[in-house]
């Protein structure tokens with residue numbers, strides 16, 4: 001017998017899973033870095049009423065979501081957020097394609113898969129780019145950054161990933177911003193997998209452009225992303241080149257700010273869910289959420305280390321949201337994934353150059369410490385079986 005959790009996703013009761021003590025289908029524990037497990041209030045919000053996006057009720061929902069998004073990004077009255085229907089990459093692509101002037105260029109800080117993506121996005125829009133490859137997991141050399149910017153005034157923008165989800169590393173956005181601003185350059189931050197938990201604030205850290213999404217540390221449903229910045233910065237986009245039609249940030253800003261309306265048909269259920277998720281995020285508070293993720297990550301990491309497993313980065317560079325772990329010698333990623341999935345846990349592969357040797361475990365979302373413990377027991381059982 002199988003219990004459908006969602007279309008195409010079921011766990012089998014004969015394998016000892018799938019039914020909780022209450023007879024309900026047990027959820028799969030998602031340890032992939034988004035979409036994350038969400039609160040029941042977020043999931044039930046998805047079933048809100050059918051709605052026309054050109055009516056006042058959607059205007060109010062949009063305005064509310066933009067206001068709360070700005071707040072969670074640490075913005076003040078002079079900041080705002082534009083919410084897009086599309087995954088995190090759409091917000092990142094909207095910023096890169098819309099902000100860099102014709103004669104300007106983007107210095108890409110590349111120390112992982114998502115840094116590399118910034119470069120590919122810029123290239124796709126014929127934005128001049130200088131890809132600064134540091135190597136995966138290598139922290140930004142701030143003195144070298146200073147020299148690079150001094151040497152090339154044409155690099156008007158600096159692109160950096162806050163939490164590089166490919167390795168689990170946090171980049172020091174505040175330090176990058178201080179240096180870039182000293183040279184009069186703007187900073188574009190991919191904060192897709194950090195905003196809402198890791199310390200990053202439009203006010204305190206002053207990045208010029210912050211791209212985020214609804215379904216990672218903000219614990220909403222997938223389908224929405226956003227760009228937060230100063231209102232004057234959005235206004236100034238009117239004089240920048242229009243490299244895209246659909247992702248033209250100035251178009252979205254004008255529609256949302258001046259008409260309180262979306263430029264195109266929005267994913268309305270995802271807005272319902274994001275509205276509920278933002279309420280929960282604001283009520284919990286960013287610092288408390290980080291503390292919660294940190295406790296989960298510490299429990300996970302000490303359990304892994306007790307089993308003799310190796311974690312990719314030194315502790316001082318690790319984000320709370322993700323842990324990259326070396327695949328034990330007796331196992332392959334496929335064996336790990338299949339074995340743990342049978343016990344109800346979804347783990348995530350590493351990307352590109354790390355894929356053969358590492359796998360990833362996220363501690364974002366509505367995860368409990370009991371689930372971490374069960375995961376560690378399941379992993380321990382799997383490793384013991386292999387060694388017999």
Ligand SMILES: *Cc1c(COP(=O)(O)O)cnc(C)c1O
Pocket residue numbers: 033034087088089090092114161163164165190191192193213
């Ligand atoms: C998840 C993620 C993205 C966006 O990926 P999507 O598949 O478009 O949601 C971008 N940057 C980082 C750092 C991410 O972790």
